[in-house]
Amino acid sequence: MGSVTTAGSRSPRRTPRRESTLEAILDRAVEIMADVGVAGLTMTRLARALSIQPPSLYKWFPSVLAVHDAVFARGQRANLAAWRAGLEGRPAGLEAVVAGMTATAQWAVTHPVEAQLLFWRPVPGFRPSAAAMAPADELVAELREHLGTAVSRGQLAPGADSADGLVVLASLHFGVVSQHLANEPEAAWADGAYTRSYGRVTELFVAAYPPA
Amino acid sequence: MGSVTTAGSRSPRRTPRRESTLEAILDRAVEIMADVGVAGLTMTRLARALSIQPPSLYKWFPSVLAVHDAVFARGQRANLAAWRAGLEGRPAGLEAVVAGMTATAQWAVTHPVEAQLLFWRPVPGFRPSAAAMAPADELVAELREHLGTAVSRGQLAPGADSADGLVVLASLHFGVVSQHLANEPEAAWADGAYTRSYGRVTELFVAAYPPA
DNA sequence: GTCTATAGGACGATAGAC
DNA sequence: GTCTATCGTCCTATAGAC
Numbered sequence: 001m002g003s004v005t006t007a008g009s010r011s012p013r014r015t016p017r018r019e020s021t022l023e024a025i026l027d028r029a030v031e032i033m034a035d036v037g038v039a040g041l042t043m044t045r046l047a048r049a050l051s052i053q054p055p056s057l058y059k060w061f062p063s064v065l066a067v068h069d070a071v072f073a074r075g076q077r078a079n080l081a082a083w084r085a086g087l088e089g090r091p092a093g094l095e096a097v098v099a100g101m102t103a104t105a106q107w108a109v110t111h112p113v114e115a116q117l118l119f120w121r122p123v124p125g126f127r128p129s130a131a132a133m134a135p136a137d138e139l140v141a142e143l144r145e146h147l148g149t150a151v152s153r154g155q156l157a158p159g160a161d162s163a164d165g166l167v168v169l170a171s172l173h174f175g176v177v178s179q180h181l182a183n184e185p186e187a188a189w190a191d192g193a194y195t196r197s198y199g200r201v202t203e204l205f206v207a208a209y210p211p212a
Numbered sequence: 213m214g215s216v217t218t219a220g221s222r223s224p225r226r227t228p229r230r231e232s233t234l235e236a237i238l239d240r241a242v243e244i245m246a247d248v249g250v251a252g253l254t255m256t257r258l259a260r261a262l263s264i265q266p267p268s269l270y271k272w273f274p275s276v277l278a279v280h281d282a283v284f285a286r287g288q289r290a291n292l293a294a295w296r297a298g299l300e301g302r303p304a305g306l307e308a309v310v311a312g313m314t315a316t317a318q319w320a321v322t323h324p325v326e327a328q329l330l331f332w333r334p335v336p337g338f339r340p341s342a343a344a345m346a347p348a349d350e351l352v353a354e355l356r357e358h359l360g361t362a363v364s365r366g367q368l369a370p371g372a373d374s375a376d377g378l379v380v381l382a383s384l385h386f387g388v389v390s391q392h393l394a395n396e397p398e399a400a401w402a403d404g405a406y407t408r409s410y411g412r413v414t415e416l417f418v419a420a421y422p423p424a
Numbered sequence: 425g426t427c428t429a430t431a432g433g434a435c436g437a438t439a440g441a442c
Numbered sequence: 443g444t445c446t447a448t449c450g451t452c453c454t455a456t457a458g459a460c
Contacts, residue, residue, distance in 0.1 A: 037336030175387020
């Protein structure tokens with residue numbers, strides 16, 4: 001299965017020049033999505049925003065869904081990076097989980113377009129490629145490892161690192177994020193009614209898996 | 213501001229005949245949304261599904277957004293009805309809250325199209341009319357009243373019926389619903405990883421506002 | 425890697441006959 | 443309340459010159 005993300009994986013490979021052009025295109029795509037909705041991105045609009053003609057875009061992306069996939073993939077990478085930056089320097093275990101989850105929640109709030117694309121299913125024909133999903137799998141694996149550490153250190157009850165525990169934690173986490181995106185996407189982290197209560201997420205998760 | 217929902221509020225008013233035709237049109241619209249995504253409904257597709265010509269549809273709805281609004285409004289009414297049916301016969305207070313919330317969660321899972329339309333923002337140009345939103349306001353008012361009863365009966369700590377309490381409860385509730393819709397919309401209530409853990413929602417809400 | 429030209433549709437909506 | 447005919451617009455994508 002060839003890459004869906006970019007056109008011409010044949011000769012020009014990836015020069016820094018090409019890379020930064022692609023980034024610029026994706027930046028514009030996100031701006032458009034913020035304007036007209038995540039499902040409102042079209043090649044024509046994207047070309048207009050870049051001051052080029054629509055056919056020129058096909059040198060960079062083979063289809064409009066490939067653009068969606070590239071935005072999705074970049075979003076997943078950024079979300080994973082936010083998670084890792086958030087837990088950097090924290091002791092492994094519960095503290096790292098709390099810091100990392102909070103960081104990804106904050107990333108979602110500051111990147112509502114990408115968050116909608118990642119966490120909802122708003123674009124009719126679009127299914128993210130496996131490659132684009134890979135960072136999400138990494139994040140879950142790392143999260144699960146930290147939950148295991150928290151359990152082994154007696155910070156959480158056994159089961160917090162099970163599939164059930166992840167379900168509970170994801171529900172709590174995405175409950176806040178999803179309500180924020182749906183009801184007050186313009187609000188900043190400190191001002192949002194839902195985000196202001198994010199601290200409860202981790203408190204309630206601990207309440208669900210209380211240490212002995 | 214005139215009704216956005218249906219065309220011609222002038223002469224034919226609302227006969228049972230007309231009413232059932234409108235219902236049938238909305239049923240088809242929901243089927244299409246299930247097929248091609250909530251944002252994929254068009255007048256052309258809807259007409260095709262009804263075996264009529266697109267212009268004929270404009271005798272029933274003045275625009276495609278009016279169709280969206282009508283589906284939205286019907287969904288809000290159905291959700292409110294599910295809430296009320298769920299708490300019927302339960303004693304006022306915490307037990308009613310639990311029964312009612314569970315019923316609306318189950319309604320959302322069995323009506324994923326309407327739920328996406330109600331609880332996310334998936335259609336670019338669409339903003340629900342105030343009339344269509346009204347049932348949601350009623351539901352919140354009734355929920356808040358039952359939370360107040362629960363507090364006054366010592367089933368929940370004071371504050372459970374405050375704006376903050378509603379935020380926490382909504383996050384917990386829509387966290388499960390939203391994760392289900394995004395990740396396993398095909399799964400039945402009893403089989404879904406998230407819905408199977410719905411009971412924790414109310415447990416955790418009680419944990420957040422524990423009775424004295 | 426940019427362009428012009430263009431094929432080929434889909435779409436929202438209106439006019440007007442029946 | 444259904445239809446045909448139609449306007450004007452937007453869209454994806456390709457061919458091929460430069």
